[in-house]
Every structure is written in structure tokens, then in C-alpha cells.
Amino acid sequence: MIAVSGGGTGGHFFPALAFIEYAKKKENILFxxxxxxxxxxxxxxxxxxxLFFEIYPFRGVRLKERxxxxxxxxxxxxELYKKLKGDFSSLVFGGYASLPLGIHTILRRKKLFIHEQNSVPSRTNKLLSRKAEGIFITFEHTRxxxxxxxxxxxxxxxxVKxxxxxxxxxxGLNPEKKTLLIFGGSQGALFLNELTERLIDLLPEEVQVILISGEKHYERFKDLKGVKVLPFSLDMALIYSASDLAITRxxxxxxxxxxxxxxxxxFIPYPYAADDHQFFNAKEIEEIGGGLVIRQEEANxxxxxxxxxRxxxxxxxxxxxxxxxxxEGAEKKILDVLTG
Structure with a gap:
């Protein structure tokens, strides 16, 4: 069995989900x-x-919350001692939601593997890495x-593919125009929504806009003139297929x-991301010529x-x-290591 943990935010959950969708055809999985x-x-x-537990973040909270x-x-x-029995290995994708499984795996002396999505590792992954059998990364900066x-x-x-x-x-968009996608992840980003509001009248005629506002902000921005506004989409492949360029976190x-x-x-990195990891993520893309990066305070x-x-x-x-x-093939490479 492979126990998989990753969540709290979409950034940790969706990679875990993608691995599960691939691996469950070959192995027994517990999430x-x-x-x-x-x-x-x-x-x-x-x-x-x-299994879902009442667990909470440690970072950025008061003593009582810690x-x-x-x-x-x-x-x-x-609960894990009761439910996770027999032989298993674990794969954690970081964030506070991964900590219980990571600690449990170490205490049970089973094999622990870590996937770090971001350029700068989460505190959870830094902590668990000391006992990890293997670590998988996304950015060169993480080395x-x-x-x-x-x-x-x-x-x-x-x-998504x-x-x-x-x-x-x-x-409902014009197929002859370039489509600019503006979005701030699964929860949206108020700053990017407000930027869209100010930017829309300045864009060239040949550019149209999709804004994913986040459900929390949808009512305020849903009637933006000339913009296709969506609160959230589970079918991001459709959105990406319609998009030519993006402004994003x-x-x-x-x-x-x-x-x-x-x-x-x-890329306009979220300025309060832990250890400024979003900036370093985006900087690597800028360095290989795939985009540009600007700090939020400069992004008028x-x-x-x-x-x-440009x-x-x-x-x-x-x-x-x-x-x-x-x-290509991240999920296969990871599973091959776990089962090899």
C-alpha cells in the first residue's frame, strides 16, 4: 500500500490527486x-x-492556535495507528496536512518519500526530509x-492535460482574438481582480479577457464589461485551451x-507566500524565457x-x-521509485 498526503491548498492537493489517479490503477492507495x-x-x-483529520497550520498563527x-x-x-496497518510506504506533498502521515511513517520506520512542488521547500518538507528515503523536486532552485x-x-x-x-x-469568445487569462489560483486573488478592472480599457482591441475571480469575489466582479468572468473552474483544460497568454500568481x-x-x-507572485517561494518559482521561468516577473507593489x-x-x-x-x-511522466517516475 502507498499512503499519500497533500492538501490544505490546491497547490498541495492537486499534484497528490494527479499521482493518485495514475497510481491507483497499479497499487492500493490511501489518501x-x-x-x-x-x-x-x-x-x-x-x-x-x-481519512480526514482535524489538523491546522502551525505557521503564522498565535500560540493558542499552534x-x-x-x-x-x-x-x-x-487514528493512523488504528487505520494504517500492515506494510506501506508514504508519499507526502507538503503543507501542514502532510505532517501527521510524515511523522507516523517515521515512527513506524516505513519508507517516506517527499514531493516538493515549489522552489523553496515548505517547513513540513524540510522537517520530514531528514528521514526521507527519496525526494522529488520541480525547480532547479530547490537543489x-x-x-x-x-x-x-x-x-x-x-x-488538465x-x-x-x-x-x-x-x-463564447471571439476565435480571432488573443485571449488573456487572469487568475490567482483556486481561490482567486483580489489584487488581480482589481488590476483587471483598471487594465481592461487599456488593452489592445485584439485582446479579450477571461478572469477567474474566485468564488469569494465573484459577485463584485461578475459584471465587468467585456470580460468573461468565472468564479472557479474544475475544467481548467478548457480555459487553458482558449488562452494565449496569462497574468497570474x-x-x-x-x-x-x-x-x-x-x-x-x-507572473505577479503572491507577496506573502512562505519564504517568497512564488517569486523564485517565477524567476526560474523568466530565466528560461517563458515569461516575465514583476513584484506586486510595482504592478500598476x-x-x-x-x-x-513585450x-x-x-x-x-x-x-x-x-x-x-x-x-512529461512525473507520476510514472515517482511511482517507479516508490515500487522499485
Whole structure:
């Protein structure tokens, strides 16, 4: 059996889900996540036996919340001893939701493997790496922390890899125009929504916009003139198939999906991401010629417009650059190591 954990946010959950969808055809899988995470809300799509615990983040919270988080991890250990029996190995994708399984695997002296999506490892992965049998990474920058890691890239769901013909028409867009996708991950980003509001009248006539606002902000932005506004989409392959370039945050999963679909991007990293990892994620893409990076405090509409024009003026080179980041077969490489 392989026990898999990753969640709290979509950045940790969706790579875990992609691995599960591939590996469950060959191995017995048990998924472990947090009740407060995105994985619990989307539990019906996981497709394997799952356990969810009352666990909480340690980082950026007060002492009271840290004690609650510690209690949650200890309580999860008792449940794991009851439910996770026999021989198993574990694969964790980072974040607080992965900590109970990682600790349990070490205590049981089983094989622990880590997948680190971002350029700068999470505290959970740094902690667990000391006892890990193997570590898989996405960015070259991560070798500063894990020198012997295997670079596999991020597992992507087959659903995300789908390519739609005539996607622009399916979304009610003009197939003759370039489509600019603006989005801030699974929860949206208020800053990017407000930037869209200011940017829309400055864009060239040949550019149309899709904005994924996030459900929380949808009511405020749903009537933006000339913009296709969606609160959230589980069919991102359709969105990507209709998109030619993007303005986005710089989560590792988002970058990998954009890379697979060959969508050059202007990255505005989330300024409060742990250890500024989104900036380093995006910087690696800029260095290989797949996009441009700007800090949020510098990203006014005039500067953003100039950077978009720069991408459009050398579009094929940027497209080729971002495509070069994607690594095919991450889920197979990881499973081969776990079962080898």
C-alpha cells in the first residue's frame, strides 16, 4: 500500500490527486488530508479510501492556535495507528496536512518519500526530509536545499492535460482574438481582480479577457464589461485551451499547467507566500524565457500593459520558453521509485 498526503491548498492537493489517479490503477492507495482543506471539499473526486483529520497550520498563527495544531497532529497519530496497518510506504506533498502521515511513517520506520512542488521547500518538507528515503523536486532552485533530489516535475491530472478544439467558441469568445487569462489560483486573488478592472480599457482591441475571480469575489466582479468572468473552474483544460497568454500568481502547479499548454505569462507572485517561494518559482521561468516577473507593489496597469506588449511582440519565443519547463511522466517516475 502507498499512503499519500497533500492538501490544505490546491497547490498541495492537486499534484497528490494527479499521482493518485495514475497510481491507483497499479497499487492500493490511501489518501490522508485535512478537514479544513480543499481536499475535504473535493473529497468525492479523490476516488480512493480517504481519512480526514482535524489538523491546522502551525505557521503564522498565535500560540493558542499552534497548541491546537500540535494536538491535532497527536490525535491524528492515534487514528493512523488504528487505520494504517500492515506494510506501506508514504508519499507526502507538503503543507501542514502532510505532517501527521510524515511523522507516523517515521515512527513506524516505513519508507517516506517527499514531493516538493515549489522552489523553496515548505517547513513540513524540510522537517520530514531528514528521514526521507527519496525526494522529488520541480525547480532547479530547490537543489540548494535537497542536493540529491530527483527532478520529476509535478504530476498533472489527465483532465488538465486535455486539449479542446474550438475552445474559444465554447466559452463564447471571439476565435480571432488573443485571449488573456487572469487568475490567482483556486481561490482567486483580489489584487488581480482589481488590476483587471483598471487594465481592461487599456488593452489592445485584439485582446479579450477571461478572469477567474474566485468564488469569494465573484459577485463584485461578475459584471465587468467585456470580460468573461468565472468564479472557479474544475475544467481548467478548457480555459487553458482558449488562452494565449496569462497574468497570474506563481504557484508551482499553475506554472506547470501553463507550461504544459504553452501559455507565456506575466507572473505577479503572491507577496506573502512562505519564504517568497512564488517569486523564485517565477524567476526560474523568466530565466528560461517563458515569461516575465514583476513584484506586486510595482504592478500598476501601465507597467503591466508594457510587459504584456513585450510578450506579445516576441510571442513565439516566449511560448517555446515556457513549454520547455514541462517534464512529461512525473507520476510514472515517482511511482517507479516508490515500487522499485
Amino acid at each position: 490522508i488530508g485535512a478537514k479544513r482543506g480543499i481536499e475535504y471539499r473535493l473529497r468525492e473526486i479523490i476516488g480512493v479510501p480517504s 497548541l491546537r495544531a500540535l494536538y491535532g497532529v497527536l490525535k491524528a497519530q492515534r 540548494k536545499y535537497f542536493k540529491d533530489a530527483l527532478k520529476t516535475g509535478i504530476p498533472l491530472r489527465e483532465k 486535455k486539449r479542446y478544439k474550438d475552445a474559444k467558441r465554447k466559452l 506563481a504557484g508551482a502547479g499553475t506554472i506547470t499547467e501553463l507550461s504544459y499548454h504553452g501559455i507565456p505569462s506575466l 496597469e501601465k507597467v503591466v500593459l508594457k510587459l504584456l506588449e 510578450i506579445l511582440s516576441d510571442y513565439e519565443r516566449f511560448k517555446k520558453g515556457i513549454k520547455g519547463f514541462y517534464k
